[in-house]
Amino acid sequence: MTKQVQQLDRVIIRFAGDSGDGMQLTGDRFTQETAVFGNDLSTLPNFPAEIRAPAGTLPGVSSFQVHFADHDILTPGDAPNVLVAMNPAALKANLRDLPRGADLIVNTDEFTKRNLTKVGYEANPLEDGSLSEYNLHAMPITSMTVKALEDFEVTRKDAERAKNMFALGLLSWLYDRPQEGTLTFLRSKFATKPEIMKANIAAFHAGWNFGETTEAFSVKYEIKPATLKAGIYRNITGNTALSYGLIAGAELSGLPLFLGSYPITPASDILHELAKQKRFGVRTFQAEDEIAGVGAALGASFGGALGVTTTSGPGILLKAETIGLGVSLELPLIVCDIQRAGPSTGMPTKTEQGDLLQALFGRNGESPLPVLAPRSPADCFAVAIEATRLAVKYRTPVILLSDGYLANGSEPWLIPDVATLPDLRNEASFASPDDWRDADGTIDFQPFQRDPKTLARPWAIPGTPGLEHRIGGIEKADGTGEISYDPDNHDLMVRLRQAKIDGIAADIPPLQVDDPGDAARVLVLGWGSTYGSIATAVRRVRLAGRPIAQAHLRHLNPFPGNLGDVLRRYEKVLVPEINLGQLALLLRGRYLVDVISYNRVRGLPFGGAELAGVIKDVIDNA
């Protein structure tokens, strides 16, 4: 039958099911098809920390939201237009986010009395009329999949497990996605299990064909490719982009990359990715604990490697003493904190911006170091290179604050031309004996004699004759680096270490403000992963005819040199954060500007509509 084709400019789909239903994979594949098709997109995986929570329960629900459009978009979207619910738990957990009139695709096979009771449904919502506000498509996805695979030599269990591919096939038909990528993926994933491979491919086709023949869907949709900047794109998650940025940083510096790390959600994927990249000479060390991870990285840096450690908030706490040692030794070290909801174990798979103050101040004594935050998944690449630049140029630990949303979320990435990346070899150069030879040929090496411009000390690595020296966490005499308990020397060294980091402000770009026509009286200022939500809200506000200025911080320490001027230029400054106001505290303390905080700490990114409402309120009251 011929289906009507309807044009849409954007769609938000959420796949939801049990942890074991393969929803993350389904979402990933749909995203990849969408990326190759040429839509702009943004994703939000949302899954429990438990690997396999009890089947069919609310805590076991795993979901994957993908937002795609024919224009550029910045967030995974607030409310889904389509919810695919593979069981009653997935329906119950996600229904409240679904706006009226949205499409609801439900796998009826799982709506058994037992499964309904498990999540507290007294009556079957598919039958009691409670879903009448939605465009309900109830269909037996599991049994249709099993039937489609009758002729295959797979167990019933394996046939049932292919139901996610049926759902993927159906959605791929509905939105006219290209199939080839998924078919190639299945062929490669199940290369050693040909029967399973054939079954999954057949399930995918069955879902596609079901869409084409069923009367349940009278319309299919078309979302034209987005008109993005010309170039070669790929879809990339924050953790992958961060891994690639670290490899690039090492290559650009001419240094071997050494990662010392201990597995922790949501940072482990960086360890996994870098462990694969031995062809770049990357050494990865899965340590006995967080402390050993950063310790080994610092030891490698002492030896002339680019030492990196990756972790989340709880790991930063454990690493704090070693990071402090790095501050005292003045050696390059990159510390990646993929933030998650805290305190303590908190919610390991949920996002938060709660570690900003910990990154800045979570060490004993005056212990300044640069802090950076990427604004989107792909931006993790550029920020990792910037972290490398600051670490090697200023001989300092640098903390990079990503978070769970950036780590697992993805977006199309305009692949940079390698030739345009900065050459960091000069910044990373080691001390040479010739730099320290007197007229009579003797070497008088001063490990804490600073470069007058950067205040960085020489990086003299073992194996360099004549530059033998001892460094440690005890206070060092200016210049010689010998142990010193002299009061004035300590005061000087505390100030020198601070001045070195403060001086970086002159070596980073000024804060850019987006204020069309300079008409705004209110500035909204964010940092890190809230960029997409804030920019989406700003667009909405401007579409409604209200002027609003936006700026977003990448450097959290030191701040860009013009930040104070920017803040004072506006009547009101709104600072949305997924914490209780940590950047706001810094801005008030540093600049005496009475910024307005907006805070929600739900383990999820802000919604664009939510923030637009907040901005309008602030404008109205300005």
Place this chain on the structure above:
Amino acid sequence: MPEAAQTPGNGSPPGNGTGPVNGNGQPNGPGLGARRPASLTLVPAAQEKLATKDFKSDQEVRWCPGCGDYAILAAFQAFLPELEVPRENVVVVSGIGCSSRLPYYMDTYGMHSIHGRAPAIATGLASSRPDLSVWVITGDGDALSIGGNHLIHALRRNVNIKILLFNNRIYGLTKGQYSPTSEQGKITKSTPFGSLDNPFNPVSLALGAEATFVARSIDSDRKHLTSVLRAAADHQGAAFIEIYQNCPIFNDDAFAPLKDASSRDDQLIRLQDGEPIRFGAAGQRGLRAARYGGLEAVDVAAVDSESLLVHDAGQDDPSYAFALSRLDTAAAAHTPIGVFRKVERPSYDALMAQQVRETQTKQGAGDLATLLAGGDSWTIR
């Protein structure tokens, strides 16, 4: 794009896994006898003859008068020239405590790090720089209390580092609290009614952690200490040396029975590989296997000489070395010194370098542009 890592002054790039070697694949220089110590095969040879003074820094040594650390430092500085390794390729990493001040007194590269973490820091350094000779200086509190986790993991991984544990059975730098090797019931500032903890036996612990080289020596016996340092340097992988060290201020004479002429012959058992284990002033005592895998001291005259044990540090099964280590409990009053265990197992850093090398051979060196492009890209015109 940069093509190669930078090179330090002696031309050995960090992390590439090779030092200068001569035509027959052996590093230059004669070393110990005709052969270089096993742990130094990737470390360049010194171009000039070095002396003890070359390893002394210009810093004033600030341990208490009479501290056993002086003797260990002197033995270490006097021993290093024997390795014929350039000073710049020697790195001494320490944690926190009296003994951990030692790197400041060495004219080599050194790091005085933080409490307990030296084995972790040294692991990163040794794993990325096989051209260095890396020594860890630690104490009983540093290595066995706050840093216990790092110690056991460095040992099981067999990282090419040499760990010298100065055991004085007390916390010195914090002025006299009991340590994890203090005997139970010890009266200290923090245990005025006696400590309740059962102590660690460091040699037993190292053996339990799958260490490939475990030895013990005494600060006052320079010759023996030097011989153990030599054996450690000749071991590819992690070497663990417990050194009994006297603290004259907070735990004086803790090892007096091993030093007094009246008692030492009956208590000390000097282990010599391939030699029957004999002790006592006239060698009248020996060891033989007891029931349940233990060892017992016997009068040589009273037993069949065939039943006396001949020391073999190369036993693959650590049970024998463990049994030896258990002689040094409060009740047994016999203290073996020397090399308990020395077995061959590939070192962690060598395996890591090998994996990188093999991957590069198999896949070719990495190309950044190819990596970034990935497999699933699309073009927008």
